[in-house]
Amino acid sequence: MNLHDFYYDLPQELIAQDPLEDRSSSRLMVLNKNTGKIQHHIFKDIVKYLHKGDCLVINNTKVIPARLFGSKVGTDAKIEVLLLKRKENDVWETLVKPGKKCKVGTEISFGEGLLVGKVIDVVEEGNRLIQFKYEGIFEEILDKLGQMPLPPYITHQLKDKNRYQTVYAKYEGSAAAPTAGLHFTKELLNEIKEKGVEIANVTLHVGLGTFRPVKVENVLEHHMHSEFYDVEEEEAKKINECRKNGGRVIAVGTTSCRTLESVTGEDGIVKAGNGWTEIFIYPGYKFKAIDCLITNFHLPESTLLMLVSALAGRENIMAAYEEAVKEKYRFFSFGDAMFITDNETEE
Incomplete structure (x- = not known):
């Protein structure tokens, strides 16, 4: 499988730079994974395509303001630190710019000493382990000093950092938002529940x-980074009940999808638990847990484009993306949505 098989041409102006005022008013492309048929809607119309007895699975991770700007103690050189993974004893795996200025032993001051980090090790790919010292509660200091770690294709900071959180974000730990969930409002979720659709929560820190x-060039040689997941017993039970009763399991976002596919056995049973996953889903993969997927439009040649191609077929996805470009859909994190379904009829 060749990387170029997943390339498409995207005009720069279709990359959404800001979220819409009303989360649920983004556009929605409905794609039938079996026939390739495409329909165009508004996101709040998703309710019409969900059936009583279905289970919608959402990722309740919360993005932390993980981008910190500090200065090197002793030289005042400007250093940017991005928190990636929390280890133990206030140690974090981080991405540091410029890395060459941050050898082991380097100290970095943030917020005039409110937070001080010391580089204690260099890990693979040049990431640094940093141990932090502070007084008070780390999360509160981070909230004061940190910025949201927006994707590299978004060129400015958000006025309201909550717009890079889902309305159901609960457990802090992500360096990026599960963006398919950004389209949901509390009102829309209530409407979905009232229709008889079960909502189950999983956590995957992105x-x-x-x-x-x-x-x-050969996609199969790509190695995924590990991400922490947690699926509680009660939530696993909701999903298994849905499957047993003939309902559809619908993942909201590739993160919910990857979590479910990591914890589901060959028998289709979701097992509660937590751990780290490096699952890489590409065409040829046999899905064990999910039937349908709500997702955004992904970057050319990305692992996420490969995942949706595995579910709907590469030809169907590439044709749908071509249509989305032609119809001027908004792409990536703050862009429009796609519902990959097995049945495009409304109820």
């Missing part, structure tokens, strides 16, 4: 591996 480009 790492920056999400944006990591595939650099190998």
Whole structure:
């Protein structure tokens, strides 16, 4: 499988730079994964395509303001630190710019000493382990000093950082938002519940591996970064009940999809638990857990484009993306949505 099989031409002006005022007013492309048929709607119309007895699975991770700007103690050189993974004893795996100025032993001051980090090790790919010292509660200091770690294709900071959180974000730990969930409002979720659709929560803390480009020509040689997931017993039960009763399991976003596919056995049973996943889903993959997927439009040649191609077929996806470009859909994190379904009829 060749990387170029997943290339498409995207005009720069279709990359959404800002979220819409009303989350649920973005556009929605409905794609039948079996026939390739496409329909155009507004996101709030999603309710019409969900059936009583279905289970919608959402990722309740919360993005932390993980981008910190500080200065090197002793030289005042400007240093940018991006928090990637929390380890133990206030140690974080981080991405540091410029890395060459941050050898082991380097100290970095943030907020005039409100937070001080010391580089204690260099890990693979040049990431640094940094141990932080502070007084008070780390999350509160981070909230004061940190910025939202927006994707590299978004060129300015948000006026309201909550617009890079889902309305159901609960557990802090992500370096990027599960963006398919950004389209939901509390009102829309209530409407979905009233229709008899079960809503189950999973947690996957999204790492920056999400944006990591595939650099190998042969897709199968690509290695995914590990991300932490947690699926509680009660939530697993909701999903298994839905499956047992003949309902559809509908993942909201590739992160919910990857979590479910990581915890589901060959028998289709979702097992509760937590751990780290490096699952890489590409065409040829046999889905064990999900039937349908609500997702955004993804970067050319990305692992996420490969995942949706595995579910709907590469030809169907590439044709749908071509249509989305032609119809001037908005792309990527703050862009429009796609519902990959097995049945495009409304109820």
